[in-house]
Each structure stands twice: as C-alpha cells, then as structure tokens.
Amino acid sequence: KCITEVLFFPDLKVACKAHFTSIEGCNNRHCRYTHSGNSLSRLYNYLTLSRKSLDVCVFVLSCADLADILILVHKRGVMVRIITDNEQVNVQGSQIWRLRSEGKFSCLFSGIIVRTDNSSFFMHHKFVVIDNEILINGSFNWTRQAITGNQENLVVMNDPEIVQQFQTEFENMWTEFDPR
Amino acid sequence: KCITEVLFFPDLKVACKAHFTSIEGCNNRHCRYTHSGNSLSRLYNYLTLSRKSLDVCVFVLSCADLADILILVHKRGVMVRIITDNEQVNVQGSQIWRLRSEGKFSCLFSGIIVRTDNSSFFMHHKFVVIDNEILINGSFNWTRQAITGNQENLVVMNDPEIVQQFQTEFENMWTEFDPR
Numbered sequence: 066k067c068i069t070e071v072l073f074f075p076d077l078k079v080a081c082k083a084h085f086t087s088i089e090g091c092n093n094r095h096c097r098y099t100h101s102g103n104s105l106s107r108l109y110n111y112l113t114l115s116r117k118s119l120d121v122c123v124f125v126l127s128c129a130d131l132a133d134i135l136i137l138v139h140k141r142g143v144m145v146r147i148i149t150d151n152e153q154v155n156v157q158g159s160q161i162w163r164l165r166s167e168g169k170f171s172c173l174f175s176g177i178i179v180r181t182d183n184s185s186f187f188m189h190h191k192f193v194v195i196d197n198e199i200l201i202n203g204s205f206n207w208t209r210q211a212i213t214g215n216q217e218n219l220v221v222m223n224d225p226e227i228v229q230q231f232q233t234e235f236e237n238m239w240t241e242f243d244p245r
Numbered sequence: 246k247c248i249t250e251v252l253f254f255p256d257l258k259v260a261c262k263a264h265f266t267s268i269e270g271c272n273n274r275h276c277r278y279t280h281s282g283n284s285l286s287r288l289y290n291y292l293t294l295s296r297k298s299l300d301v302c303v304f305v306l307s308c309a310d311l312a313d314i315l316i317l318v319h320k321r322g323v324m325v326r327i328i329t330d331n332e333q334v335n336v337q338g339s340q341i342w343r344l345r346s347e348g349k350f351s352c353l354f355s356g357i358i359v360r361t362d363n364s365s366f367f368m369h370h371k372f373v374v375i376d377n378e379i380l381i382n383g384s385f386n387w388t389r390q391a392i393t394g395n396q397e398n399l400v401v402m403n404d405p406e407i408v409q410q411f412q413t414e415f416e417n418m419w420t421e422f423d424p425r
C-alpha cells in the first residue's frame with residue numbers, strides 16, 4: 066500500500082510520548098502533554114512501528130524524547146544506525162553520547178553505533194529509512210525547537226525507487242564515515 | 246507524467262549557469278565550471294522551466310547564482326514569491342535585498358516580493374513549488390556550501406496531493422507573514 070503523508074511543524078503542543086509509544090499508555094492524570102494526534106505523534110508512530118532497521122541520518126539530534134524512541138526500539142532488537150554531523154556531537158543537549166552508552170544495557174547488546182562526517186562541511190541531511198521500506202525526509206532536525214517552534218516539514222513515503230536511493234546514500238556514508 | 250527524482254549533494258564541480266540556463270549557452274572557452282549534468286544543473290533545469298509561478302520557501306538564500314535564476318524567470322513574467330527567515334535576511338552574502346531591488350528593472354515590474362517570519366524561531370523549510378505542479382523539497386539551503394560542500398538532498402515530485410499540501414502551507418505563511 067502506498068504511503069504519502071506530509072507532516073508540518075510547529076505542533077501547537079508536545080505530543081505525550083507515553084501515550085503514543087507505550088502499550089500501557091500514559092498514566093499521569095496531570096499530564097501536561099497532548100494526547101491528540103499531531104505531527105510529532107505521527108513521527109513517534111512510524112519510528113516505533115519499525116521491526117528490522119532504523120537508519121537515522123540527521124544534522125542535529127538533541128531531543129531527548131526522540132532519542133528515547135531510538136533506545137526503545139534498539140532494546141526491542143531493531144538495528145539502529147545513526148549518522149550525524151561531527152560538529153553537532155558535543156553541542157549542548159546532544160544525545161549522541163547517551164545513545165552510544167545507554168544502548169549498552171546488557172552483555173548481549175552493544176550501544177547504538179553513531180558515525181559522523183569528519184569535515185568542516187555539514188552532514189546536513191535530515192532523513193530516516195525504516196525497515197528499508199519507508200522514508201521520512203525534510204527540513205526537520207531532531208530538536209525540541211523544531212517540534213513546537215520552527216516552521217518545518219517531513220514527507221513520509223514508501224515509493225521503492227526513492228527509498229532505495231536514500232538507503233544507498235546511507236550505506237555509502239556509513240562506509241565513508243567508518244572511523245577505522 | 247509522474248516525476249520522482251532524487252538529487253544528492255555535494256556536486257563534485259559547480260554546474261555552469263550559462264550552459265544550463267541560457268539558450269546561447271556558455272561561450273567562455275576557458276569556462277571553469279562543468280558542462281556535465283549534475284544535481285545543481287537539474288535544479289537549474291526545473292527552475293528555468295517554470296512558466297507561471299515559483300514559490301520559494303528557504304531558510305537561507307545566499308547563493309548569487311540561484312538568485313540570478315529567480316531574477317531571470319521573474320523578468321520572463323513568472324510570478325516569483327519568496328519566504329525566508331528574518332534572521333537570515335542580513336547575513337553575509339544574503340541575496341534578499343538584491344532580489345527585492347534588482348527585480349525592479351522597469352516601470353512595468355515591481356521587485357520580487359520577499360516575506361519573512363518575525364519570530365526568534367526558524368522559518369526552516371527548504372522547498373519550492375513550481376507552477377503549482379512540482380515540489381522540490383529537502384535539506385538543501387540555497388548556499389554555495391550546500392552545492393559543493395555539504396551532504397544534502399532534494400526530492401523532486403509532482404504527486405498532486407503532496408504538492409497541494411505544500412502549496413497551501415506556502416499560502417498560509419504568505420498571509421501570516423504579510424507585513425501590513
């Protein structure tokens with residue numbers, strides 16, 4: 066079935082992560098987040114529905130809630146790989162070290178592997194490929210400001226030709242940015 | 246006919262603007278730019294083929310060559326409208342004032358109208374809608390660094406449902422950012 070969905074930001078309110086990503090749902094009676102569907106909740110849906118692989122390629126990754134989702138699906142056994150910009154790894158709020166370390170939750174699993182470019186230019190993409198089947202691509206960096214502040218867009222699509230080109234781009238960068 | 250094309254950057258060389266956008270072509274025998282097709286030349290192609298309208302919505306617009314294309318099609322009678330981020334209007338190399346003034350080339354035409362947000366958040370989109378029919382969207386700001394330096398993407402498509410949603414987003418911002 067053909068998926069084409071456009072998500073625009075900013076959302077008026079921040080979607081409740083517990084409500085949209087856990088089976089138990091939200092049990093905070095005084096929850097300050099919204100339980101109504103919006104752009105962030107759709108993004109949560111797509112990410113949590115991943116079954117095999119999540120290839121994340123974003124310039125900035127500083128939103129702890131979105132990093133939580135990556136750790137969640139990693140713990141479920143989804144292969145999570147991240148490419149980001151080297152100059153963004155150490156900025157305030159960066160989730161990169163947490164993803165690399167908290168992912169290591171048992172002797173069975175290593176942390177989530179994060180690779181970066183090593184140039185003064187920007188690794189400026191903002192896309193995710195889910196299960197080699199769905200592409201989410203646009204202007205949206207994984208920051209809190211992008212969710213409720215900025216004008217941003219994401220296009221979700223599963224056209225196999227487009228998805229394949231982004232998957233190949235990801236694999237090429239993954240190899241190019243191998244630190245060894 | 247269905248258009249879906251992915252353009253990845255960086256290009257190895259800068260495409261020759263004269264070669265790809267003018268009927269006469271390039272007559273510089275010592276041209277240092279490339280006459281081989283690449284991602285920038287495809288972007289030039291799409292922009293110069295506009296017949297009615299070009300709605301440009303980009304966070305940063307500092308590439309003089311891409312601004313030249315907007316002035317070119319504006320002079321041909323294409324309705325060019327630009328939305329950009331207010332904090333980017335006065336950065337070094339910004340083409341905004343040039344677009345506003347050089348567009349005014351005769352008493353028949355006004356300059357190109359550029360509108361901006363007026364918040365500390367970012368108008369962070371990077372998309373163009375051509376003739377209300379083709380969408381070009383991705384991570385690509387209109388800067389020289391995005392052409393030959395950064396990892397960037399643009400997806401070109403003409404799926405009417407997606408194009409319509411971006412056209413509506415543009416119209417909504419155009420109204421919201423009206424300075425009057």
Ligand SMILES: [Zn+2]
Pocket residue numbers: 081082083084091092093096097098099100
């Ligand atoms: Zn809640």
Ligand SMILES: [Zn+2]
Pocket residue numbers: 261262263264271272273276277278279280
């Ligand atoms: Zn030339």
